[in-house]
Every structure is written in structure tokens, then in C-alpha cells.
Amino acid sequence: MGDTYLEVEQMVNLAIELRADSIHPVPVMYRADLDAESFLPGTDGERLAVERLRELEPRATKAGVETNLHELAVFQAFGPVSHKFPCYAGWFEVAAQVDGTVTYCVRSRRAVGNVKERPLEEIWRGSEYQRLRHLYASPSARARAGDLDCNRCCIFYTNWKIARPLATLGLAPKVVARENH
Template sequence: MILALTKKCNIACYMCNVHYKKGVLEEYPTMSSTVFSKIEPFFPFLKQLTLGGNGEPFIDKDIFHRLDRIRHLNKAVFIEVFTNGLLLDSPTLVREAVHAIDMFRFSINAFSKNNYESIMVGGKYDKLLHNLAVFKQVRNDAGMKIKTSVECIIMKRNISDIDKSVEFCRELGFDSLVFKPMWIIDDRTKEEFIKPEDAEADILRELLPKVRHLGMRTGIEVEIYDEIFQLYFNRDKERRISDDISVVPVPKKHSYWGMMKNRITRNLANKSVDYEKLPCSDPWNTIQIFENGSVLLCCQGLTPIGDLKESSIEEIWNGEEAQRYRRGMISGEYYGACRNCNRIVPRNLASYEKAITRKKE
């Protein structure tokens, strides 16, 4: 489950499809207790819960109370959080966080002051470094095996920082480093997007293998989304363009807890389905819920299946709209947004750009 407790954010990232135009948003609410209570029937069955989506989870003043409730209903669930880290500014808060959460995925899109502050608008690089040092100290003092990763979206304005990324992670005690492609949301981000023929793409082709090798030498696991290989390393020609649905064209994720294995093999619905032969298993094992009660069937944000203000979560999960996505995935006649999803084998750059272009909110 991907749970967005709020749409509010304390910064306005350059490439964010929610906040990119409006600045720091205050008008969005956090999730109401009514909506949260309607999700509770699902909590006992979760294997993994991701806090994040469109906003900064630690803006929600009820976050720890809600995490306590989730743990009460499901002690075994793996909980991770997407955060920019800028609100984790006191040892007391960090201690509470590391006792409640299993993995922290820090959104850090540059590793120098100027680049960071030009991308993560409103964020202060010096404050980030201070908070991460506090986090490292608290985690070490507690002796807890909390997993941490840096998540970085590749674009023209941070390419000069990529060679600094592994050392940044090593100094601050991160376990892994994840590189992701950028979504195109307007003309501005289209200009920032690195095309295969751009000079920056040549730099990427040189840098990324070196960064991965350096990560292996220093104990930092470097993960690179497969869309990046498709775009810049011609992997589509080698093994990605195929009509054989036994190919599983999904992005690489953290191997620490086997997300990709779980996505393919978890059987939360129809046990007769051979997930390894499907392009995507999300319709059976993933659900995304926003702070306003909107329910989607995957993490891509384009598969609405219901509203908790109008229906129960059980009715939505088993409803006709959700079943259309599942039937389409099995038959190959993909339904709705699945037809253009960048996780289902883009055939060329044009289709890839169409797939990652997001509608303005």
C-alpha cells in the first residue's frame, strides 16, 4: 500500500507534478480521521506500507499516532517513508521516527548547495546536511538496523553532481543510492529531460557505470531504474523489446527487501494467475490511497478505481473498475492508463516520452 497522508509539502521541487507551479502549498488538507478509519480493514493484510505520494509525510501531526495504530493491527508490516528530510530536525523527533519506521527513502536530487537549492526550491542544503548528521547519530546510538536510501531523479541540472553521490552516501551512512528518470510535466521539464542524443546522455553513459562500481567498492548499493538503461544504454535492443509476456519490464527497486520479487510473486487475489508471465502484477498486490480518499491501483498515479468517501475499501478493491485492469493485464488488452504505462515496454523514445508525460494537476 502507498499511503499519502497529506498533499502539503514544505518545499516546491522543480520537477514535482503537484507543487512545481504553485510553490509551497498550504491549502491541501491532511488525511481526515474518517478516511483513515475506512482504510483500517486493509492494514492487517499488508506486507509493505509506503508513506508518501504527493506531499511530505512528516507534515502530518498525527503521523506517529497513525503508525502506532497500523502496528497495532499488523506488527509484521514493513513500513517505509519517502521524505525530503528537512523536517527531521531534532534528535527527539528522529528517535520517534526510527522506532516506528523500517526504511527511510530520502529524496535528494543534488549533492551540492547550488544545484540542490535550484531543484528542491525552498529547501536549504545546510539544513539538510545537519538533519542527516543528526539522523545518522541517532540511528547509530540506537543500534537499530534501519535501512536508508537516497533517491535521485536525473536531469540536466544535477548531472554535474552524480559523481559526488556515492561519497555523499558513504559519509552520511546511507545503505543505497537510487537513480530515477524524470517525468515530463510541462515545457520546462521537457527542456530539463535528457534525451539519448544530448551531450548530457554521453556523460551519463560514462558516469553511471563508474558510480555503480564505486558503490560496490564502498558498500553502497547503487540501483538504476531500468527506464534509464532503455534510454541511454540501448537495453531495449538487447532484451526489452519483446512480444513475449514472460519478459517482466519493471524498474529495478531496492533488493534489500526484495520489492520486485514481492511484486511478482505475492498472491493477494487470484492464485491461479502466473504473475511471472505478466508485464505487471500491481493490480493484484498494490493500492495507492490519497489524503482525500481517492484510491488508485498502482504507484503511477493514473489508475483511479474509487473514492473512500463514497464506498468501502473492500467494495473498491473488488469492484468492477479494479477488475477491468486485472482482466486487461491477463488478456494483454490493457485497460486505461496501462496502455501507455512506461513500465510495460516502451517501444521507442516517442512512446517513452508519451508514457512519462504527466497531466498537470
């Protein structure tokens, strides 16, 4: 189903028609469950969708519709960047579930506390959260932990924006673009 890029224009048209504030397509190539792979665009389809959105962005912007083209372009160029550089989610977000369980991030299955038992600030500043911040800063440590679904990372672009300047200072690994972007 590699022709989903053809639907990008319909999506932009609908957003303009409905006077939406923004459209934020999600890069799905590396984010889907294995049983859904046949429905997803390949690398070429994803690239074509980004190119088409780039062509349509001026029209969307003129109509007051914000896009996340910059995020999609980064994902397209670098692929699953969440495996290539540190994760900074633990320093600027917290994920609390309906039952009060707090996890390191929205893609984590590891509980670090429960707001029904302890105040959120105590959990945030607690030793377990601190430990995970440092552990998950290492891409290889995250992979070994096995309790994160980094392929579905919703903050990959934010992580990339943080890692890029740090890499120039030698404080984070340099992320190199894929050859086939």
C-alpha cells in the same frame, strides 16, 4: 542541459559521505512535463549518466550504498517501456490518497473506490479494479483510456521483469531494445 551526467559522481560521493543506504536516480528523460524538457538530459546524456554510475557502482557497493543501476540500464536500453508491454501494477500494488481515494496505480487519475466508504479489500477485489487490471494489460488500451501517466511509471522495471519471461512463452509482447542505447 545535457551535462547532468557529470553530477552522478557527486551524488555517489554525497551518499557515501552521509552513509546513505541507497541512491535511486530516476530516469527523467520520458518522465518530465513538456515545459521542463530543456532541463533534461537527452538520450546521450542519460546514457552517459548510466555509464558513469556503472563505473562508480563498485565504490558505492563497497561503502554499503545500494544503487538502482539495473533499473536505469533497462530504461536506457528500452526507453519508455511502459508503452510496449502489459502493466501488472494492478496485481501487486494499490494507491490510496490522503482523502481515502483509491486509484489503480500512483500514476492513475481514475478512482476505483474510497476507503472511507468501503474496505480496501472490497475495492481490491471489486469489479472495477478487476476490469481495469484486464483493460490496462493492453498497452494500446492504456493509451486510449487517457487516465494514466505511464511515461512517469515508477514500476517500469518490475513490469519489464515480469514481461520478459512471459514474452519467451508467447504470453506478452517481446520488448526490443532501442537502437541508440
